[in-house]
Amino acid sequence: MKIIHIAASRSFFGSERYAAELAGYQSRAGYDVAVIAGAGNEAFRAQWRHEIGGATRLVTPPRWLPSFFLGWWMCLAVWRLQPDIVHLHLLKGTRFLGLIKKAAGFGMVASLHIRYRRKYHDACDGLILVTESQRGSLEDYRGRAVTIWNWLGPRHLAAPRADGAAFRAEIGVGAEEFLFLCVARLTPVKGLDILVQAFMKAFPGRADTKLAIVGDGEEKRALEVLIGQDRRITLIGFREAEPDVFRACDALVSAARFEPFGLTILEAMATGCPLVLTRTAGPTEFLKDDARVIWVAVNDVDNLAAGLAEAVARGKNRVVYDMTPFDLVHAAAKIEALYVAILGRKAAG
Numbered sequence: 001m002k003i004i005h006i007a008a009s010r011s012f013f014g015s016e017r018y019a020a021e022l023a024g025y026q027s028r029a030g031y032d033v034a035v036i037a038g039a040g041n042e043a044f045r046a047q048w049r050h051e052i053g054g055a056t057r058l059v060t061p062p063r064w065l066p067s068f069f070l071g072w073w074m075c076l077a078v079w080r081l082q083p084d085i086v087h088l089h090l091l092k093g094t095r096f097l098g099l100i101k102k103a104a105g106f107g108m109v110a111s112l113h114i115r116y117r118r119k120y121h122d123a124c125d126g127l128i129l130v131t132e133s134q135r136g137s138l139e140d141y142r143g144r145a146v147t148i149w150n151w152l153g154p155r156h157l158a159a160p161r162a163d164g165a166a167f168r169a170e171i172g173v174g175a176e177e178f179l180f181l182c183v184a185r186l187t188p189v190k191g192l193d194i195l196v197q198a199f200m201k202a203f204p205g206r207a208d209t210k211l212a213i214v215g216d217g218e219e220k221r222a223l224e225v226l227i228g229q230d231r232r233i234t235l236i237g238f239r240e241a242e243p244d245v246f247r248a249c250d251a252l253v254s255a256a257r258f259e260p261f262g263l264t265i266l267e268a269m270a271t272g273c274p275l276v277l278t279r280t281a282g283p284t285e286f287l288k289d290d291a292r293v294i295w296v297a298v299n300d301v302d303n304l305a306a307g308l309a310e311a312v313a314r315g316k317n318r319v320v321y322d323m324t325p326f327d328l329v330h331a332a333a334k335i336e337a338l339y340v341a342i343l344g345r346k347a348a349g
Contacts (some may be wrong), residue, residue, distance in 0.1 A: 098123025164248025
């Protein structure tokens with residue numbers, strides 16, 4: 001089977017990592033796999049090559065290509081590669097693929113990392129929902145839709161069990177202080193403005209409680225203004241959130257206004273990290289309202305402040321989660337079954 005994964009962005013976050021881990025696994029399983037990523041510098045391409053492994057082909061558009069022509073360039077690249085399956089992860093440049101799908105003879109699948117978009121997804125033969133809650137948004141979609149949860153990536157499964165002390169020292173947090181961690185893009189949907197306000201409300205003047213926010217994005221300046229002179233809150237900027245970062249904190253916080261799944265939550269769970277989470281679609285499904293999680297309302301400063309205070313009151317205790325449902329091998333088998341069903345239906349038709 002020849003498979004193309006498409007994630008044509010110039011960044012590397014959760015959706016791109018999902019595509020890279022799946023492509024790398026499929027290559028190791030013996031499939032002919034290529035990835036179409038976005039234009040980027042050599043460091044960007046090197047990161048993709050590292051994540052997908054040497055057996056997977058990486059294809060990127062020329063950096064000089066105007067964005068207007070990206071869709072047509074992508075159609076040409078797919079036509080030349082002659083895949084059996086095209087698997088979409090991000091929508092940039094993909095709108096025209098439906099126009100050549102029948103003539104080129106490939107099946108098309110999309111993972112709904114965010115939400116269903118009819119003008120992009122209606123031409124797909126199959127959709128992968130990351131939570132069952134997405135099914136209600138499919139309108140009159142006529143293809144096959146299956147729910148397959150995200151998985152915990154190989155880098156976390158194989159990681160050495162560092163205790164996180166180096167990261168705490170790096171950001172100036174003592175062993176006895178309580179450290180909250182948030183790993184998120186600095187965008188309005190992640191609710192970081194609510195988190196900063198809630199932290200200040202929960203711990204006015206309390207020096208032994210800290211908040212570290214790992215990520216970058218459009219809200220950085222607004223958050224800096226909101227934080228002001230409060231030295232207990234640190235904007236780390238973008239960095240790979242490796243397992244030692246999660247082991248360094250005493251609780252992970254997600255204040256998201258909308259979260260279809262939440263890969264960083266899985267990564268935190270793998271290290272036994274206590275969780276303070278807003279009641280969004282992804283976490284409430286795969287954690288099934290776990291009583292050990294401190295659940296708070298979306299967009300509610302007071303409720304989140306109370307949740308943060310409760311986390312500190314519970315103390316520095318790690319949690320053991322059942323990670324067996326979040327297995328790449330199991331998820332990849334279900335994805336392969338979807339591919340096979342689509343190709344069988346096309347052959348029969």
